[in-house]
Structures are given as structure tokens and as C-alpha cells.
Amino acid sequence: MKDVLHLMSMYTKTTAKAWFQYRVDAVLKSLAVFLREATGIIVIWFTLMKFDNINGWNIYEMVFLFSLLFLTYGIMIIFFTGLRDFGNTVRSGSFDRFILRPRGLLFQIIFVNSDWFAALGHGGLGITLFLISAWKVGINWSLTNALYYIFTIAGGVLIQGAVFLTLATLNIFMLQTNSLKELLYWNMRKFAGYPISIFNKAIQIFMIYVMPFAFVNYFPAQFLLRKSDMSYSEIYMYLTPIVGTVMYLAAYLFWRFGIRFYKSSGN
Template sequence: MNDTLHLMTVYSKTTARAWFQYRVDAVLRSLAVFARESTGIIVIYFTLLKFNSLNGWNIYELLFLYSLIFLTYGIMIIFFTGLRDFGNMVREGSFDRFVLRPRGILFQIIFVNSDWFAAIGHGGLGITLFLISAGKVGVHWNIYNALYYLFAVIGGVLIQGAVFLFIATLNIYLIETGSIKELLYWNVRKFAGYPISIFNKGVQFLMIYIMPYAFVNYFPAQFLLRKEDMSQYPEIYLYLTPIVGVGMYLLAYAFWLYSLKYYKSSGN
């Protein structure tokens, strides 16, 4: 156990040192991610200038909804960068390095690399949006709400981590899964910036039961905001984010363990 903690520390220090070797570049690249991701917010802002509200959600409530996506992604990418880049690892054969070591393969992949620029860019934007909106959405911040928020964030991180793990595992069979990730993760994520109630039933079904982004931001935001459109969904959904996160992650992990047996090393 001590060895594992020691190894985690060494990996994390080494990764951070490598990413921040050129400090000015690190700051600029993190800012670039921040600016790129902010464009979506700017679109929403200008849209809301015309309509005042979107299905009952005002600009601050939408920013609060958005903040959860960015914050959870910012945290998730610290741990799951290796899974994001897993396809390249398999194609280049560098995944063999992890297979040949006497430690958990997933443990190594998680701690051996972290995209700190994405983490700071996304996480920083999430925190900024939270700070702008949290005081203006009528949430009474007490210990219970804060704890709920904390568990919702953990659940949201696990849900996205599970999706990354599942798609990464598909690389063992398909070698190339870039388009699947684009379709299932990034495209669906674009919908998640809005309250799911504005979409038709098909998209709602997709976001609740297939790629459950609704549990990353919509239902946690609803728990705190209690908007009218929540009446369309069972109230239990407000509490399910951590359970969905853990459940999805365990399923994805089981799929990962099962699939590793079929991993076929690439050529030299």
C-alpha cells in the first residue's frame, strides 16, 4: 500500500514536472483551452439576451448548469488522460509497457499521464462559471447542499471516466475508436450545456439512459435549483448521480478486465 502511494506520488510529480517545464507555454496553453471552451458559453449568453430564459432557465442558471460539465471534466481529465489517448497507445504499441509491469494496468495508465492544460482550462472555466452563478441562482448554501454538490461532482467525474474507460476498452477490439468517441461523448456533451427538457424525447432518452450526461449536470443542478421542468422526471433521479457513477464505472471496469485477455500487441 505504501509502495502504491509512493508510486502515485512519483508518477504525479514527474507528470506535473514534464507538463510545466516551460511555464509561459503552460500558462498560454491552459488559457487557450479556457478561451476555446468559453465560446460555447458566449453563444448561450447572446442567445439568452434575445429570449431572457430558456424553458424557464435564466442565464445564471444555465451558467451553473454548464459549470458542472467543465468542473467534472477538468477533474476527470487529471485521472483519465491515459484513457483519452489509449487508442494511440495501442496503435503505437506503447501500451505494452504497462502490460509488462507488475502493477495494475489501469493504475499505471491513470497515474502515468495527466493533461494538466485541459484540466486547468476546463476546471478553471468550471470554477469561474460556478463563482459567477452560484450566488445568483437562489441556492441556500449549507453543509447538506455542499455535500450533495461534492458527491454530484464525484459522480459526474465517474460517469465520464466510465465512458472514457468503455471507449478505451473498445480499442482492444477495434484499434481505432476516434469516431465512436466523437459521436457518443463529444456530440452528446454539446446537448448537455442546455436543460434536457428542451429536447425531444429521443435526445432525452439518450442523455438519461444511454450516455447519461443528465446525471452529470442536469439532475444535480435541478436538486439545487428545483426548476419546474423537473416535474417531467422521477424525483429519485435527483439523488442517483453518485450511484450511476459508481455503477457505470464498475461495469466499464469489468468490461476492461474481461477485454484485456484479448489484447493483441502490435508490431515493432
């Protein structure tokens, strides 16, 4: 155990060193991610100055909805950069190095690389949005609600981690899943910034049962905000940590299955 911790700290130290080798550059890159993502929010802000609300959600409630999305992604990417970039890892042959070492593959993938720019950009934006909205949307930050919030964040991280892990596993079979990721993850994430009640039924079903972003932000926000557009059973509001755990376990089993089919790429 002790040497596992030591190894983790070694990996973290070297990745942080590599990412922050050029300090000004690191700050600017994090800022660039922050601003890129913030632009989308600003557009909504201006829209809501005209329309007042979207399906009953005012600007602060919308910002709170967004904050969950960014915060979970920011935390997730600290751990799952290696899975996000898994296609490259396989193609460049670095994955062979992991295989040749006597440590768990997932352990190595998770700790060998962290995209700190994305983490700071997304996470920073998430925290900013949270601070802007958290005390203006009428949430009573009791211990229960705070605990609920923490479990929800953890669940949201696991849900997105599971998606990345599944896509990474598909990489083993197809060697290239970037467009699938673009289609499934990034496009659906654009929808996820809005309350799913504004979309038609097909998209809602997709966002609950296929690419369950609804559990990352919509249902948790409903628990805390109790908006009138909620047309699903109340039970959905409590499922985020369970959905996250189950999805992650399933993705992990799929990974264990897929890894047996891994073939080193030629050179």
C-alpha cells in the same frame, strides 16, 4: 502501500514536469482551452440577452448547469487522460510497457499521464462559472446541499470516467475508437450544456439512459434549483453517485474482460 504512494508521487511529478516544461507555453495552452470552451458560453450569454430565458432557465442558471459539466470534466481528465489517449498508447506500443511491469494496468494508465492543460482549462472554467452563478441562482449552501454537491461532482466524474474506460476497452478490439468517442461523447456533451427538457423525447432518453449526461448536470441542477420544466420522477435527482458507481464498476469489469484479448500491435 507505501511504495504505491511513492510510485504515484513519482509519476505525478514526472508528468507535471513534462507538461510544464515550458511555463509560458503551459499557461497559454491552459488559457487556450479555457477560452475555446468559454466561447460557447459567451454565445449563450448573448442569446439570452435577447430571449431572457431557455425553457425557464435564466442566464445564471444556465451558467450553473455548464459549470457542473466543466468542473467534472476538469477533475476527470486529471485521472483519465491515459484512457482518453489510450488508442495512441496501444498503437505506439507504450501499453506493452505497462503490461511488462508488475503493477495494475489501470493504475499505471491513470497515473502515468495527466493532461494538466485540459484539467486547468476545463476545471478553471468550471470554477469560474460556478463562482459567477452559485450565489445568484438562489441556492442555500447548507451543509446538506454542499454535501449533495460534492457527491454529485464525484458521481459526474465517475460517469464520464466510465465512458472513457469503456471506449478505451473497445480500443482493444477495434484499435481505433476516436470517431465513436466524437459521436457519443463530444456531440452529446454539446447538448448537455442545455436543460434536456428543450430536446425531443428521443434525445432525452439517449441522454438519460445511453450517454447519461443528464445525471452529470441536469438532474443535480434540478435538485438544487427546482425548475418547473422537470418532467421526471424526483428520484432521478438522487441517482448521480449511484449511476456513477455502477457505470464505473461495469466499465471496469468490461475492461478486465477486454484486456484478456489484448494483442500487441505489430512493428
